[in-house]
Amino acid sequence: MGFDFMQSDLGTFARRVCVAVGIFALAALLLVLLWYASEVLLLVFAAVLLAVFLRGLGEMLARLRRFPRAGHWAWWWRRSCW
C-alpha cells in the first residue's frame, strides 16, 4: 500500500516537474524568438501606427469635406460637375 502511494506520489512529482520544465522551456523559447524578431515586430507596430494615423486623418478629411466612400465616385462627380 505504502509502496503504491510512493509510486503515485513520485509519478505526480515527475509529471509536475515535466510540466514546469516544459513551461520554462516554452517561455525561454518565446523570449528567444521575441529577441530575434524584435526588429520585425517593431516594424510591424510602426506600420500599424502609420495605418492608424492614415485612417484617422482620412476619416477626419472625409468628415470635413464630405468626401464620398468607395463606389460613390460617379455620384459625387456628377454632383460636383452640375
Next chain:
Amino acid sequence: MVVAALLLVMTLGVWLLAPAVAAQTDELGQSLAQSIQQLGAQLGRYRWAQQLMAEAPGLGEFTRTSHLFSRVTGLFSTTLGVVANVVLVAFIGLYLAIKPDLYMRGAIRLLPIGRRARMREVLSEAGDTLRHWLIGRVILMLLNGALTALGLWLLGTPLALTLGILTGLLNFIPNIGPLLAGIPAVLIAWTQSPTQALYVLLLYLVLQNLDGYVLTPLVQQRTVALPPALTILAQLLLGILAGTLGLLLATPIAAAALVFVKRLYLEDVLGDHREEASSAGTSE
C-alpha cells in the same frame, strides 16, 4: 480612397520638399562638424578642459575630430536597409489603413470563439487610444517645431527652419526628443558666438517648460495622458533592448500595452472593474 489620395498628396509633398531639405541637411552636417571642432579648440585653451579630455579619452575624441558626427552619419550609412524598412512600413501601413477590418477579423479568428467579441472590443479600444495619442503628438510636434523655428529665426540663428523641422520631428519621442533636438541648435549657434549659444539654450529651456507645463497638459486633456514615469521606463527598456527604433516606438507601445493590461488582466483575470481601472489611461 481618401487614404490613397492622402498618401499621394503626402508623397508629392515629400518629393517636392526633399531636395531643399537634403541640401539644408548637408549644410547642417557641415556646420555641426565645424562647430564641434570650434568647441574643441575653444575648450582646449582651458586647463580644466584639457585635464578632462585627457582623463576621458572619449570626450577628447569627440571634440577633437568630430567623431560624434561621423558616428551619427554612420547610423544612416546602411541607407539601403533604412529605405527598405521605410518602404516596407509604408506599404504594410497603407494596406492596413485601406481595409483594417479584414486584418482585424483575420487576427481575431485565431482566438477561441468565446474570446473573440472581447478581443475585438479591446483591440478597438487600443486602436482608439493609439489614434488619440497620435493626434496629441502630431499637434505637439507642429506647435514645438513652429515655435522653435520662429524663436531661432528671431534670434538670428542660421538654418532656423531646418532646426525647427528637426525639433518637431524629434518631439515624436516625448521627454528625450526635445533634449536631443537642442544639441545641434546650440552647436550651430556656437559657430556664431558663445552668447548666441546661450540665448539658444535659454530659448530651448523656455520652450521645453512651455511644452511640459502648458502645451502637453492642454493637449492631453483631450487626447491620451500616460503616466510620465511609465513613459520614461518604457523608453529606457525599449531603448536598451531594441535601440533607436525601440526608443521611437516606446510611448505608443506603452499606451497600447496599458489598454491590454487594464482590460485583459485587471478586468478579466483579476475581476477589477473599478472606474479607475477602466479609464485605460484616456481622459477624453
